[in-house]
Amino acid sequence: xxxxxxxxxxxxxxxxxxxxxxxxxxxxxxxxxxxxxxxxxxxxxxxxxxxxxxxxxxxxxxxxxxxxxxxxxxxxxxxxxxxxxxxxxxxxxxxxxxxxxxxxxxxxxxxxxxxxxxxxxxxxxxxxxxxxxxxxxxxxxxxxxxxxxxxxxxxxxxxxxxxxxxxxxxxxxxxxxxxxxxxxxxxxxxxxxxxxxxxxxxxxxxxxxxxxxxxxxxxxxx
Numbered sequence: 001x002x003x004x005x006x007x008x009x010x011x012x013x014x015x016x017x018x019x020x021x022x023x024x025x026x027x028x029x030x031x032x033x034x035x036x037x038x039x040x041x042x043x044x045x046x047x048x049x050x051x052x053x054x055x056x057x058x059x060x061x062x063x064x065x066x067x068x069x070x071x072x073x074x075x076x077x078x079x080x081x082x083x084x085x086x087x088x089x090x091x092x093x094x095x096x097x098x099x100x101x102x103x104x105x106x107x108x109x110x111x112x113x114x115x116x117x118x119x120x121x122x123x124x125x126x127x128x129x130x131x132x133x134x135x136x137x138x139x140x141x142x143x144x145x146x147x148x149x150x151x152x153x154x155x156x157x158x159x160x161x162x163x164x165x166x167x168x169x170x171x172x173x174x175x176x177x178x179x180x181x182x183x184x185x186x187x188x189x190x191x192x193x194x195x196x197x198x199x200x201x202x203x204x205x206x207x208x209x210x211x212x213x214x215x216x217x218x219x220x221x222x
Contacts, residue, residue, distance in 0.1 A: 112142075155176075
């Protein structure tokens with residue numbers, strides 16, 4: 001059965017178009033981490049297809065949750081330019097260890113919302129010496145264009161009222177609060193840095209306010 005989330009009412013002529021996120025499918029998804037349910041949504045506002053990976057009986061309060069921004073290079077290719085792939089794996093392992101939880105995989109968030117090709121262009125500029133913020137600005141693009149409204153809609157649809165949010169990014173917490181999801185706790189998701197991503201991570205801490213205290217212990221990395 002298909003469920004609709006959000007409201008209807010955007011009109012084009014005589015047609016009324018849906019808005020918000022619509023639940024489309026709920027399918028079992030066995031993974032190397034455990035048996036999840038993949039609950040698929042269509043975001044009618046942005047046209048993106050979204051998925052929530054749900055493990056166990058999640059309840060409504062203090063649910064362990066990761067909002068994971070799509071990162072093809074890190075999630076699929078194992079890029080060491082960022083820590084995204086390791087964060088995704090760690091989050092999936094964490095909800096299995098917890099016995100229940102949700103990983104919302106947010107498509108349309110590639111490169112903090114600028115898209116794959118623009119992200120690759122920004123990475124090329126970073127190889128020439130710019131940091132991740134400077135690279136986006138040099139391309140005339142926003143530093144962070146992500147929106148978490150659809151993530152909150154998905155959590156509302158799943159009956160979640162408050163979360164323990166696995167994130168180092170204060171903006172995710174602020175966004176959920178704005179959209180009516182309480183954050184009972186912000187759980188650090190700290191991945192040991194390597195030589196290839198230490199500059200990127202330091203920029204995220206210094207210029208994007210990410211909470212990354214573990215970087216202090218790796219001052220030897222260039």
